[in-house]
Amino acid sequence: xxxxxxxxIGREMEYPYAESRPxxxxxxxxxxxxxxxxxxxxxxxxxxxxxxxxxxxxxxxxVETKPYGSHPLEWDKEILDRLGVQEWTEEDGEYVYEGxxxxxxxxxxxxxxAPDDDPENIHGQDIEGYRPDDEDWAHPNIGEDExxxxxxxxxxxxxxxxxxxxxxxxxxxxCNHCSFAGCAGGCPIQAVYKRQEDGIVLIDEESCQAxxxxxxxxxxxxxxxxxxxxNSQKCVGCYPKVEQGLVPQCFENCLGKIRQxxxxxxxxxxxxxxxxxxxxxxxxxxxxxxxxxxLEPNVYYIPPINVPDxxxxxxxxxxxxxxxETYQAARRGDEEYRKLRGLIHLMGSTEWxxxxxxxxxxxxxxxxxxxxxxxxxxxxxxxYERDRFDEDNDAYRLxxx
Amino acid sequence: xxxxxxxxxxxxxxxxxxxxYKLASLAFDRPDEELEEALVSGTFADQLLESAAALENDDxxxxxxxxxxxxxxxAAGVDELYSDWSSLxxxxxxxxxxxxxIEYSPGTLVTSGDTLADIAGFYRAFGLSIxxxxxxxxxxxxxxxxxxxxxxxxxxxxxxxxxxTGVAVVTDAQGDFLEDHLGxxxxxxxxxxxxxxxxxxxxxxxxxVDTLVGDDTDRFGAEPKTFEETPPSPLEGLNDGEGDxxxxxxxxxxxxxxxxxPMGDRDGPY
Numbered sequence: 001x002x003x004x005x006x007x008x009i010g011r012e013m014e015y016p017y018a019e020s021r022p023x024x025x026x027x028x029x030x031x032x033x034x035x036x037x038x039x040x041x042x043x044x045x046x047x048x049x050x051x052x053x054x055x056x057x058x059x060x061x062x063v064e065t066k067p068y069g070s071h072p073l074e075w076d077k078e079i080l081d082r083l084g085v086q087e088w089t090e091e092d093g094e095y096v097y098e099g100x101x102x103x104x105x106x107x108x109x110x111x112x113x114a115p116d117d118d119p120e121n122i123h124g125q126d127i128e129g130y131r132p133d134d135e136d137w138a139h140p141n142i143g144e145d146e147x148x149x150x151x152x153x154x155x156x157x158x159x160x161x162x163x164x165x166x167x168x169x170x171x172x173x174x175c176n177h178c179s180f181a182g183c184a185g186g187c188p189i190q191a192v193y194k195r196q197e198d199g200i201v202l203i204d205e206e207s208c209q210a211x212x213x214x215x216x217x218x219x220x221x222x223x224x225x226x227x228x229x230x231n232s233q234k235c236v237g238c239y240p241k242v243e244q245g246l247v248p249q250c251f252e253n254c255l256g257k258i259r260q261x262x263x264x265x266x267x268x269x270x271x272x273x274x275x276x277x278x279x280x281x282x283x284x285x286x287x288x289x290x291x292x293x294x295l296e297p298n299v300y301y302i303p304p305i306n307v308p309d310x311x312x313x314x315x316x317x318x319x320x321x322x323x324x325e326t327y328q329a330a331r332r333g334d335e336e337y338r339k340l341r342g343l344i345h346l347m348g349s350t351e352w353x354x355x356x357x358x359x360x361x362x363x364x365x366x367x368x369x370x371x372x373x374x375x376x377x378x379x380x381x382x383x384y385e386r387d388r389f390d391e392d393n394d395a396y397r398l399x400x401x
Numbered sequence: 402x403x404x405x406x407x408x409x410x411x412x413x414x415x416x417x418x419x420x421x422y423k424l425a426s427l428a429f430d431r432p433d434e435e436l437e438e439a440l441v442s443g444t445f446a447d448q449l450l451e452s453a454a455a456l457e458n459d460d461x462x463x464x465x466x467x468x469x470x471x472x473x474x475x476a477a478g479v480d481e482l483y484s485d486w487s488s489l490x491x492x493x494x495x496x497x498x499x500x501x502x503i504e505y506s507p508g509t510l511v512t513s514g515d516t517l518a519d520i521a522g523f524y525r526a527f528g529l530s531i532x533x534x535x536x537x538x539x540x541x542x543x544x545x546x547x548x549x550x551x552x553x554x555x556x557x558x559x560x561x562x563x564x565x566t567g568v569a570v571v572t573d574a575q576g577d578f579l580e581d582h583l584g585x586x587x588x589x590x591x592x593x594x595x596x597x598x599x600x601x602x603x604x605x606x607x608x609x610v611d612t613l614v615g616d617d618t619d620r621f622g623a624e625p626k627t628f629e630e631t632p633p634s635p636l637e638g639l640n641d642g643e644g645d646x647x648x649x650x651x652x653x654x655x656x657x658x659x660x661x662x663p664m665g666d667r668d669g670p671y
Contacts, residue, residue: 020661134536184662193663193670204670227492243667 002110004180007267008291008317009097014104015294016115016124016185025199026177026237027264027276028251029286031302031347033327034258037063037144037170041250041259045174048249049236054228057137060235061174061250067311068143068168073136075221079293080314082128086292088318095318101294102128102182102219115190124186124213131216137224149308161305161328169304172258174250175222175235176289176297177201183234186217199298200237208232219293245353245368257348262355264298273356275343275366276300283340285326287316302327342379350375402580403622405572410620415557417452418617421461422550424449425610426543428468429500429603432486437479440472453609460612467605485600498593502540505586506628516540516582523578524548527555542590545583546610549575549617576621579614584625587614 003012004019045061062071070076079102086099103110105128113123150165158164177194181201184192191207192214194200203214203223208231214223215232223234238248246252247261262276270281279286279300286300303312305324312320330337330344342359346366352374354366359379366375386400424445427436439445446469453465473479490496499505502520503513520539524530529551531537537544552575559567587610594607618625665671 017662020664022664181662187663190663190670193665196664196666202665202670204665207670230492239667 006101006180006294006296008288008296009101009294010094011096013101013180013294014108014110015180016103016110016113016127021179021266022194022196022199024197024263025179025265025298026242027262027280027298027300029260029276029279029300029302029347030172031258031344032169032171032304033302034256035063035170035172036256037065038255039063040253040255041172044249044253045235048238050233052228054226055233057134058224058226058233059140060222060224061172062140063170063172064140065144065146065168066171066315067148068146069171070142071137071140071173072132072221073139073142075132075136075219076290076315078130078132079128079219079290082130083292088292090318097292097317099292100128101292102217103180103185103294115188117189119189119209119211122188122211122213124188124217127182127186127217129182129186129216129219131212132221163308164306167304167307169307171301172250173220173222173289174299175201175237176220176295176299177235177237178298179296180294182217182219182293182295183214183223186213187211188213192223195239198237198239198242200239200242201234202236202239203232203234205229205231205233219290219295220297242353246351247353251348252351254348260347261353264300273358275346275354275357278339278343278357283326283330283337283343284319285323285330285340287319287323290315291317338379342377345377345379346375349377402576402624405576405620405622407572407620412557412560414456415553415560417455418613419550419553419557420448420452421456421609421613422546422553424452425606425613426546426550428606429490429546429610430543431491432479432483437476440479441475443474445469446472446474456616458612458616461609461616464605464609464612468602468609471601471605473602482600482602485603489598489600489603498597500542500590501538502542502545502582502586503538505589520545520582523574523582527551527574540582545578549578549583552578572621575617576623579618579621580623580625584614584618584623585628587611588627 002015002018004015005011006013041061042059042063046059050058050060059071064070083100083102083105086097088095088097106126108126113126115123145168147166147168149167152166156165177200179199181192181194183203184194184201188211189207189209191204191209193202193204195202210225210231212225212232214234215225223232225231226233241248247259251259251261260275260279262274264276264280265271265274267281270277272278272282279302286302288297288300291297301316303316303320303323305328309321309324316323326337326340330340333341339359342364343357346354346357346364350366352368354374355369356367356371358365361379363379364377365373368374383401386397388396388400390397427439428445430436436445449465449469453461473482488496489498490500503510503516506513506516517539524539529548531539531544552571556568556571556575559571591607591611594603598604617623663670
């Protein structure tokens with residue numbers, strides 16, 4: 001039985017393949033608090049990768065409004081329903097997921113169902129999942145900007161730093177290039193593979209035989225069938241850019257600068273000068289999406305501070321409350337979280353991959369893999385004040401700061 | 402459009418027309434049980450010959466005979482036809498022969514929304530919609546043929562009822578539909594099939610449908626303007642001749658069982 005250690009759920013779990021981590025792992029942190037759903041990421045991806053025939057329904061990157069938006073339709077409800085109610089336990093601040101992952105829900109004996117060369121052996125058929133209907137791909141904008149919660153009255157007051165009674169938030173999503181990828185685990189002919197040099201998960205289109213098992217086994221709905229080409233396709237992590245030390249299209253084009261791309265290490269190898277490691281392992285402010293599914297996804301989210309915990313715990317796991325508090329402390333300017341604040345300022349400020357960062361008295365600085373400076377951001381936004389009276393034009397200024 | 406010349410066409414003729422369109426629609430669609438049964442039982446051949454003969458057009462009769470001669474008559478033959486169909490028209494192996502009107506018109510799908518809307522408007526005007534579960538686009542050959550079959554049958558019914566207004570409405574509709582839609586591209590479709598298909602069944606069928614439509618454009622006084630040949634796509638120069646302009650770094654996968662997750666590098670999987 002293949003047992004792998006999934007640090008996000010704090011325990012070993014079953015998976016069709018033995019654990020094998022790449023030399024480096026493509027990773028990302030998204031600050032949801034800053035996303036405005038302008039969909040520039042979506043379009044930058046669409047125009048780069050999925051503008052062909054047969055890809056009309058494909059959004060390798062999409063932004064959905066939570067709780068009502070979802071693409072493909074209700075992908076999250078579908079998989080949560082199938083897994084049912086599950087529990088996390090806590091001991092000494094360490095959380096362990098006690099429920100079943102998608103690889104465990106159907107009690108598969110993975111030794112018996114070992115992947116082999118025989119395409120007739122659909123070894124991954126009991127990975128919990130479903131294949132979305134064609135119609136499920138047809139509503140990428142459903143639920144956009146629809147709030148939930150209690151109605152706001154004319155005298156409703158929301159104190160600073162508290163959850164909002166009425167809320168929604170935007171969830172930008174793409175392939176998580178998971179450490180224990182469902183798509184790779186499910187493919188009966190091993191056409192899905194992980195790249196040793198960067199951990200990007202790719203479908204080899206030459207080998208793909210359109211079983212669509214990857215589509216079924218990816219609970220995030222990020223492996224998508226192309227009926228025109230007759231094979232499945234997915235986000236390629238913009239590997240041609242990543243190979244050159246650049247960030248992917250959807251990161252570079254993000255107007256809100258909510259995205260940071262870099263390498264993510266497992267916790268025991270975490271490096272505090274690496275921005276992704278710092279946000280995920282040191283500050284613990286960025287959390288994986290639905291860690292309980294068991295895929296060890298590599299896109300991490302800073303949870304939205306206006307949204308109630310119960311919804312967020314289901315989505316990002318039990319460390320949500322602490323993450324929100326840490327983020328708010330950094331925003332307030334608490335000295336203890338100065339480094340985090342600097343890094344949050346640095347996010348999305350360069351098209352180069354920041355592999356190392358430091359925060360000095362005045363600024364946050366990002367370095368690429370060779371140690372060259374690729375970004376500099378001041379810790380305090382410089383403010384300029386002009387005279388109220390504009391002598392040249394003999395007029396008073398309305399806006400002077 | 403000129404005046405329709407339908408006086409010599411009897412209600413029974415319209416029934417035969419309806420049957421020919423229906424059979425052609427069935428035969429050009431992905432072979433299914435309905436077609437298999439019709440072919441194996443001989444109903445397909447009998448009805449096709451009978452209706453083609455009834456319309457007293459020598460060309461039509463000749464093409465119908467050619468279709469029947471090339472038709473499979475047993476299950477194995479239909480299986481083979483299924484493979485032929487999918488390699489010619491299907492998406493499984495990227496069949497090259499398009500069965501959609503817009504593919505034969507200038508412009509792209511994106512710029513042809515009005516055409517699709519017009520075709521769908523014809524269907525809706527006669528209370529028709531595409532069957533639930535059928536996801537074909539409105540401009541698919543088989544759907545256009547089935548629509549004409551329906552109108553022909555309605556004409557026969559209304560003739561029998563003596564409903565002159567009704568007959569005028571469906572007569573106009575058939576003329577308009579042939580002039581604006583099917584008549585504009587069926588010729589190019591037949592040519593494409595004749596040039597690129599070596600399955601006699603489909604070649605003969607293409608000729609039959611083109612002749613049937615030609616016969617009807619005369620009958621209804623339709624004057625369809627044939628689409629100009631589609632200009633080359635802007636991506637044509639980028640192709641390497643094999644229909645692909647990717648970087649070509651994706652190699653074939655290595656065989657052998659994989660105890661660990663399949664890994665690879667920038668040249669593809671190991």
